Amino acid sequence: MKTIKVSLQYSLNSITTPLVSNLIRKFNVEVNILHANISLNKIGTLIADITGNDQDIQDALDYIENQDGIRYKLFNKKLIWQEEDCVHCGACTAVCPSNALTMNKDTWCLEFSKEKCLVCGLCAKACPLNVMSLQA
Amino acid sequence: MQKTIAEINEKIKSGKATVFTAEEIISVVEEKGVKKAFEEVDVVTTGTFGPMCSSGMFINFGHSNPPIRMSKVSLNDVPAYAGIAAVDAYIGATEHSERLGMQYGGAHVIEDFIKGKDIVLSAESYGTDCYPRKDIKTIINKNSVNQAYLFNPRNCYQNYAAATNSTDKIMYTYMGTLLPEFGNVTYSTSGELSPLLNDPEYRTIGIGTRVFIGGTQGYVAWEGTQHDPDQERLENGVPIGGAGTLALIGDAKKMSSRYIKAAIYEKYGVSMFVGVGIPIPILDEDMLMKTAVRNRDIQTVLVDKSGRENLNIKLNYEQLRSGYVEIRGNKVHTAPLSSLRLAREIAHELKKQVQQGEFMLTEPVEKFKTKGHRLNKLEDREV
Ligand code: SF4
Numbered sequence: 001m002k003t004i005k006v007s008l009q010y011s012l013n014s015i016t017t018p019l020v021s022n023l024i025r026k027f028n029v030e031v032n033i034l035h036a037n038i039s040l041n042k043i044g045t046l047i048a049d050i051t052g053n054d055q056d057i058q059d060a061l062d063y064i065e066n067q068d069g070i071r072y073k074l075f076n077k078k079l080i081w082q083e084e085d086c087v088h089c090g091a092c093t094a095v096c097p098s099n100a101l102t103m104n105k106d107t108w109c110l111e112f113s114k115e116k117c118l119v120c121g122l123c124a125k126a127c128p129l130n131v132m133s134l135q136a
Numbered sequence: 137m138q139k140t141i142a143e144i145n146e147k148i149k150s151g152k153a154t155v156f157t158a159e160e161i162i163s164v165v166e167e168k169g170v171k172k173a174f175e176e177v178d179v180v181t182t183g184t185f186g187p188m189c190s191s192g193m194f195i196n197f198g199h200s201n202p203p204i205r206m207s208k209v210s211l212n213d214v215p216a217y218a219g220i221a222a223v224d225a226y227i228g229a230t231e232h233s234e235r236l237g238m239q240y241g242g243a244h245v246i247e248d249f250i251k252g253k254d255i256v257l258s259a260e261s262y263g264t265d266c267y268p269r270k271d272i273k274t275i276i277n278k279n280s281v282n283q284a285y286l287f288n289p290r291n292c293y294q295n296y297a298a299a300t301n302s303t304d305k306i307m308y309t310y311m312g313t314l315l316p317e318f319g320n321v322t323y324s325t326s327g328e329l330s331p332l333l334n335d336p337e338y339r340t341i342g343i344g345t346r347v348f349i350g351g352t353q354g355y356v357a358w359e360g361t362q363h364d365p366d367q368e369r370l371e372n373g374v375p376i377g378g379a380g381t382l383a384l385i386g387d388a389k390k391m392s393s394r395y396i397k398a399a400i401y402e403k404y405g406v407s408m409f410v411g412v413g414i415p416i417p418i419l420d421e422d423m424l425m426k427t428a429v430r431n432r433d434i435q436t437v438l439v440d441k442s443g444r445e446n447l448n449i450k451l452n453y454e455q456l457r458s459g460y461v462e463i464r465g466n467k468v469h470t471a472p473l474s475s476l477r478l479a480r481e482i483a484h485e486l487k488k489q490v491q492q493g494e495f496m497l498t499e500p501v502e503k504f505k506t507k508g509h510r511l512n513k514l515e516d517r518e519v
């Protein structure tokens with residue numbers, strides 16, 4: 001079993017395809033939606049973790065590839081937080097779109113949830129101490 | 137009943153002073169009541185750790201042989217001001233590197249200096265009869281120079297406006313990255329733990345007050361630039377936004393890079409985190425009550441950083457710290473910019489030093505005015 005993170009781009013009028021349920025039914029994979037911005041008559045984005053065995057994941061990706069109007073991109077980078085150099089100022093939490101970065105309300109230390117991270121890199125730019133970076 | 141600073145110092149000297157941080161004192165007063173708490177408590181310690189642009193370091197390099205009257209100076213390619221005596225210079229925290237731009241600045245030079253790293257000094261001169269040399273390129277560090285002290289014209293803003301962005305474009309500011317259409321709100325104070333919010337009328341903090349700065353003991357040198365005590369205040373004396381500021385001085389050679397950190401704000405530039413803590417002597421019940429101020433009793437204004445809209449919104453720090461505030465009926469995410477985690481560490485460190493008799497309190501040599509202090513604007517006038 002492995003988990004990959006993908007971003008799906010929906011072009012106009014492609015959201016009629018029940019993509020996520022097809023993936024789950026046909027390929028025996030788990031789909032965990034992390035972020036979705038989809039509405040009728042607009043281009044949309046969906047970011048999700050897909051979990052399954054190697055073959056099922058590959059088949060699922062091939063299936064997506066064959067859908068009209070839907071493209072996928074794999075996230076092959078991950079966010080590295082050099083925690084020991086972090087001063088817990090919170091500037092990165094201002095820009096994190098998925099609440100992967102939050103301040104603990106007791107200790108006021110930064111907390112990072114890898115599962116929620118969309119690997120967008122916004123925090124790396126916003127961090128005044130340069131302790132966040134995207135790495136392959 | 138009153139206590140004097142001399143009496144409190146006697147207790148500190150004998151290791152018997154009772155000290156709490158400005159967060160701890162709130163529940164002490166709640167539990168014991170003002171009278172009893174005043175009898176017991178001698179000192180309340182405060183702390184803040186935030187980006188403070190108006191900071192910099194004076195440095196004397198010592199004379200070379202043959203000597204040079206430096207008229208142009210750079211440190212690790214960051215220009216320093218040399219329009220003072222022959223081998224004196226001032227490196228400002230926000231100055232950018234001539235080579236790397238805003239990737240490296242004066243604050244990085246200061247942090248590297250404090251860490252004990254070697255720094256490349258380049259200087260030029262036009263040469264004089266008594267200082268014939270015209271250039272020098274050499275290496276300095278904190279053991280090689282004479283004096284090196286931070287002199288920060290404006291630190292410890294008493295309170296500060298929270299920021300948001302009404303436009304449809306992202307804004308990169310010294311208040312962090314502000315997302316479009318009121319996408320977020322940032323704020324920057326340590327609230328109930330912040331030095332000047334615990335002595336809102338400057339009764340004990342004035343010129344000459346000994347402070348914790350950057351990990352060592354320094355002093356309040358003067359009122360800070362843009363000191364504006366006439367700011368609108370709440371009944372408890374706490375100003376709503378801006379108000380008082382402090383000019384601070386301290387020996388950079390004795391500072392620790394844990395409490396001085398260079399910062400880069402995207403597409404804005406370089407700034408410097410400065411850690412400051414100030415102990416407040418509990419002279420009377422009024423002073424105790426002032427230090428027991430809570431986040432919900434401290435308000436600030438919310439400012440649209442694009443300058444487009446006058447939002448007319450006041451928020452207290454309990455709301456700001458909750459993670460969300462409301463703007464025109466919408467829930468908006470809030471984020472801090474100053475580190476409460478480090479501010480707490482400083483207040484606790486200072487508490488320990490006072491308890492152990494290592495940090496004595498001072499009577500201000502002169503007090504700040506609390507009124508009659510107009511904040512001037514810069515006018516465009518015909519020259
Ligand atoms: S912005 Fe950087 S230093 Fe500040 S809390 Fe986030 S990771 Fe830590």
Ligand code: SF4
Pocket residue numbers: 079095096097098099100101116117118119120121122123124
């Ligand atoms: S890369 Fe940073 S800003 Fe983007 S989702 Fe992950 S933690 Fe949040």
